[in-house]
Amino acid sequence: MKLLKFGGTSLANAKKFLCVADIIEKKNKKEQIAIVLSAPAKITNYLATIIEKNTNNNEILKNVSLAENIFIELIKNIKKTQSFFAYEETKEKIEIEFKKLKKIINDIxxxxxxxxxxxxxxxxxxxILSVVIMKNILKSRNYRVTILDPVKYLLAIGNYLNSTVDIKESKKRIEKINIDQKNIILMPGFIAGNIKGEPVLLGRNGSDYSAAILAACINAHSCEIWTDVDGVFTSDPRIVSNTYLLESISYQEAMELAYFGAKVLHPRTIEPISQFQIPCFIKNTxxxxxxxxxxxxxxxxxxxxLKGVTHLDNIxxxxxxxxxxxxxxxxxxxxxxxxSxxxxxxxxxxxxSSENKINFCTLEKDADHVSMIFQKEFKLEIKERLLSNLNIIKNLSILSVxxxxISQKYNIASKIFSSLGSLKINVLAIAQGSSNNSxxxxxxxKNILKAVQNVHNRLFFKKKIMNVFLIGIGGVGKTLLRQILKQKDFLDQKNIKIKLRMIANSKKLLFSDRSISLNNWEEKFKQSKEKFNFEILNKLLKDNSNSKSVVIDCTSDxxxxxxxxxxxxxxxxxxxxNKKANxxxxxxxxxxxxTVLKENKKFLYETNVGAGLPVINTLQNLFNTGDRIISFKGILSGSLSFIFGKLEEGMxxxxxxxxxxxxxxxxxxxFDDLS
Structure with missing residues (x-):
């Protein structure tokens, strides 16, 4: 048997619901399958506002209506394309559930x-309603369905909002069910039942965990987690532009990635599939x-x-x-x-190393609670000055590789710290996982985004990436861009990748989070509506600085x-x-x-003299090897050399x-040449 789990973004609308039904239908032709479903996108967020203390009554009722309307609109659109779909029956079930919900809300x-x-x-x-809708879609296609009630069959231990499933007991319960092998099994994710038979949650985004638990309970030979991305990437593609898809990762690596912030997986999902050696695939609907x-x-x-660079915020x-x-x-x-x-x-x-100081990190939401219980438990030790009061540092993130x-590779840690050092990012604490996998x-x-980008590029790419911010697209600027395009093959051979991030002139600018194409930059620049001024420029540069970024000034401003x-x-x-600075x-x-020496940066100005010939670089190399200038004769201006030549011709x-x-x-x- 195979287990498939579909997340909220895979069920966001009628079209996606039907796409999921197609996947289920295709998989079911080969073997019996079990399905775990999340709520459609946005639904859980709307419902969660009901229990938030700071939400007013009008907002609660508004969000409940929005959630109900999403479901009604969803099944209306399913009915348009899915023949024999039991629309009225499904609509009645939705209305009953929301009627119960509104009664609970009135009591609240x-x-x-x-x-x-x-x-x-x-x-x-x-x-629960996702399962109702999917059941009726599959029934309209002549498939038989068995719905598993997780409150009845998954025994959970813990509190109402974040429980852990007792797999051994849950497995016994499910084994007692006589499920026809021709039936498709459906189960809502995210919930289970406690010893009293009350519904409890498995933690926010816990449907992945539900899927892993059910896979273990039914002895599934594999588990597929279907979401809206192609799989696990080397970093978050929304942050890092040049991530790539990982074909395979071990259970331990997946656990570390999930624990330290990879959004594709719920951290607890890996535990059951690792324990029962169930292969898992992350797929894209x-x-x-x-x-x-x-x-x-x-x-x-x-x-x-290396498998990834992740981060956790709100630490x-x-x-x-x-x-x-x-x-x-x-x-x-x-x-x-x-x-604990x-x-x-x-x-x-x-x-x-002196053993008299420890640092530990928690989520920001737990900070006040930690302080309170620590002060209470160690009141005497603090009074006798055997322990200090808790010193708290807020607004932090954890970056993990x-x-x-990886601890056995001598150069990985050095690359991490050199990348952070090049950005002048201070490291407040360092930790290495006991598994040697992180x-x-x-x-x-405030530094986490550029830190992730820089560390990822340093670790995963042999190519030297240079982010170019070009100001001035007159004759010199245009020629430079043509030259970069012409030299692309040569740069590839040298493992150099130039990413043109910004083009600007005195009137407007064009910016890209990734890279502006050198093939059609002029057309894109004409279409840009972003006006240029130095305030915008400075903010843009400040927000996008890293150790591999360069400003190229092709103006005379x-x-x-x-x-x-x-x-x-x-x-x-x-x-x-531009000669003006020198x-x-x-x-x-x-x-x-x-400033160049202090910041360890380059300031290059070879074209200032000698018509772009390597005069300055040659002289600097001579100085660096101990030579000194005794005398110097010549005209170091290409412009003046040309003009004087014409004067000699009588012009x-x-x-x-x-x-x-x-x-x-x-x-x-x-005038700048002649003055």
Missing amino acids: ILINKCPENIQPIIISRGE NNVDSRGTFIGEKKDSEKKI VMFNISGSCLKDQGKTISRIFTLF KKNINIILVTQS IGSN ISVVIKR DFLSKQYINFISSGFHVITS TNSLKYYNDIRT SLSESTKEAKKLGFTEPNP
Whole structure:
């Protein structure tokens, strides 16, 4: 038997519901299948607002109506294309469920709170109605269906909102059911039942966990998680533009990826499929033919050590210090036993080598609770100064690199820290998983996006990626872009990839999160409606700086040249054909070079003299090898060389200057060459 689970985005509308039904129908032709369904997209969010304390009564009723309308509209559209679909029967069932829901809501409004045992009843309506709709779609196609009630058959242990399923007992219950082998099994995800037979939730986004549990209970030979992406990627494609799909990952790697923030998987999903050695596939309902990602036993042929860069947001870190932390682990044991009893998840722990200080991270939502119970439990130790008060650092994120035995690779950690160092990102704590499959660092939340991007590029790509922000698209700028396009094959051979992120002139700019095509940039630039000013430019550069970004100035603008120090301080290299920065005051000239040394950036200006010939680079190399200049003779201006040559031929200064400008040899204002 095979198990298939479909998420909310795969059931977002009638078309997607029918697409899922097609997948089920196709799979069922080969073998018996069991299906676990989530609520349609947005439904759970609407229902969750009912139990939120700060939601007013009007908002509650509005969201309930929105949820009901989504279901009614959904089945109306199914009826249009699905013959024999039991529309009236389904509509009646939806109306009954929402009538019950509205009665519960009236009671909640009356007592001004929602008891915990009622919350699962409210929030799980979406999953239950998904099963009702899918059952009637399949029945209209002449398939027989058996619905499993998870409240009855999955025994859960824990609280009402975040329980864990007892697989052994649940398996016994399901084995007692006599299910016809020709029937398709349907079960709503996200819920189970406690020992009293009350509905409980399996944690937010727990339908994946439900699927893994059911797969174990029915001895499924494989489990497929169907979502709206092709599988597990090396990072979040919404953040990192050049991620790639992982063909396979081990159970342990999948667990680490999920735990540290990979959105495709629920963290607890991996435990049952790993325990019972059930192969799992992550598939895409929008791209049925995609191979997806295989999760299972590690293959000997798998040569890729690194599997992903993930991140967790909304993290806080606590620091505790004191002499009693050296008491052979007794105090530390008390601390974490206390948190475990209070159901507080400790995400990451580090301890100083002196053993008198520990750091640990939790989610922000648990911060106040952690502080309160710690102060209460260790009141005496704090009073006697054996322990310090909790020091809390907020607004943090955890960046994690996941792979197979990555601790055995000497250069992975160094690449992580050099990538962060190049962005001037301070690491607050470091931890390595006991499985040797992860390295995690705690950093400020404001830096997490560029940190993930930079670390991912550093670890997963041999190519040197250069993000180019070009200002000035006159003769020099256009020629530069043509040259980059022409040299593409050569750059590929050198493992260099140039990503044109921004093009700007004095009137407007064109920006891309990924890369502007060099084949049609002029057309795209004409279509751009983004106006240019220095405030917009500086914000854009600040938001998109990383160690591989460069500003190229192909203008002769004096004000722009005075921004170079800001650009370099923001993390950009600067390349310029603009002479103004080097012919400004001596102080500014020296300040640029001081900033370059401080920030470890490049300031390149070869085209300032010698008509672009490598004069400056040659001289600098001579200096670097110990040579010194005794004397220097010559005209280092290509413009003046041309003009003087024409003067010798008898042409007037004005005419020779006009011709030089016409041929593109001078600055836009020839006065800059002649002054």
